Amino acid sequence: xxxxxxxxxxxxxxxxxxxxxxxxxxxxxxxxxxxxxxxxxxxxxxxxxxxxxxxxxxxxxxxxxxxxxxxxxxxxxxxxxxxxxxxxxxxxxxxxxxxxxxxxxxxxxxxxxxxxxxxxxxxxxxxxxxxxxxxxxxxxxxxxxxxxxxxxxxxxxxxxxxxxxxxxxxxxxxxxxxxxxxxxxxxx
Amino acid sequence: xxxxxxxxxxxxxxxxxxxxxxxxxxxxxxxxxxxxxxxxxxxxxxxxxxxxxxxxxxxxxxxxxxxxxxxxxxxxxx
Numbered sequence: 268x269x270x271x272x273x274x275x276x277x278x279x280x281x282x283x284x285x286x287x288x289x290x291x292x293x294x295x296x297x298x299x300x301x302x303x304x305x306x307x308x309x310x311x312x313x314x315x316x317x318x319x320x321x322x323x324x325x326x327x328x329x330x331x332x333x334x335x336x337x338x339x340x341x342x343x344x345x346x347x348x349x350x351x352x353x354x355x356x357x358x359x360x361x362x363x364x365x366x367x368x369x370x371x372x373x374x375x376x377x378x379x380x381x382x383x384x385x386x387x388x389x390x391x392x393x394x395x396x397x398x399x400x401x402x403x404x405x406x407x408x409x410x411x412x413x414x415x416x417x418x419x420x421x422x423x424x425x426x427x428x429x430x431x432x433x434x435x436x437x438x439x440x441x442x443x444x445x446x447x448x449x450x451x452x453x454x455x
Numbered sequence: 456x457x458x459x460x461x462x463x464x465x466x467x468x469x470x471x472x473x474x475x476x477x478x479x480x481x482x483x484x485x486x487x488x489x490x491x492x493x494x495x496x497x498x499x500x501x502x503x504x505x506x507x508x509x510x511x512x513x514x515x516x517x518x519x520x521x522x523x524x525x526x527x528x529x530x531x532x533x
Contacts, residue, residue: 318524324487328490328510329510332509428500450500
């Protein structure tokens with residue numbers, strides 16, 4: 268490349284942006300458009316949009332935290348519930364029930380050691396229903412291959428961020444009663 | 456270089472500044488998204504002690520983004 272051509276190319280590159288990006292390719296004749304239309308959103312406008320997004324994210328975080336803090340001041344009352352069919356549950360099997368409301372599905376498990384354990388049935392990852400895997404004696408989520416400890420509800424593997432919700436149970440006259448529901452990962 | 460390209464130089468500088476502001480804003484938004492996800496997780500797990508620091512962190516990010524928008528102006532060339 269001669270020095271004249273080189274300087275011409277440099278000048279073209281360093282020249283005004285609109286000049287460099289002129290629509291001169293043959294295919295652009297078939298699909299004509301205005302450069303001004305293409306640049307409808309400027310950097311400045313997009314910065315403004317991101318500022319609005321930042322405000323929305325901050326308000327969302329504050330709203331969630333405020334709602335959770337408000338809910339924590341209310342004492343949740345869980346009515347005792349007799350779990351029907353628990354008495355006849357065989358070792359290494361499970362049954363489903365609803366507690367504390369009809370909307371809250373739960374699973375009662377009679378583990379290999381003969382003890383009863385109950386948990387909320389919603390996986391803490393994306394709320395898929397978990398099931399008891401008898402052969403491995405653990406609770407599993409089929410959606411993303413997560414596993415939970417059958418005694419504690421703790422995450423053994425997979426993507427869930429916290430343990431399953433625990434259902435407090437009591438044995439009364441050979442019957443199993445649900446007495447309360449404790450959120451997974453709740454320290455106190 | 457001709458006269459037009461000399462005139463366009465300050466514009467290119469301002470474009471670079473807005474590009475930098477844009478990149479910073481995107482990073483702050485990503486951080487705030489992560490903070491929001493952590494806040495939701497903490498709220499669902501009843502980890503109430505974690506909520507206040509997360510909200511404060513999100514607020515600091517928001518203030519930084521506001522400062523980027525309203526106070527970081529390019530100096531005018533005399």
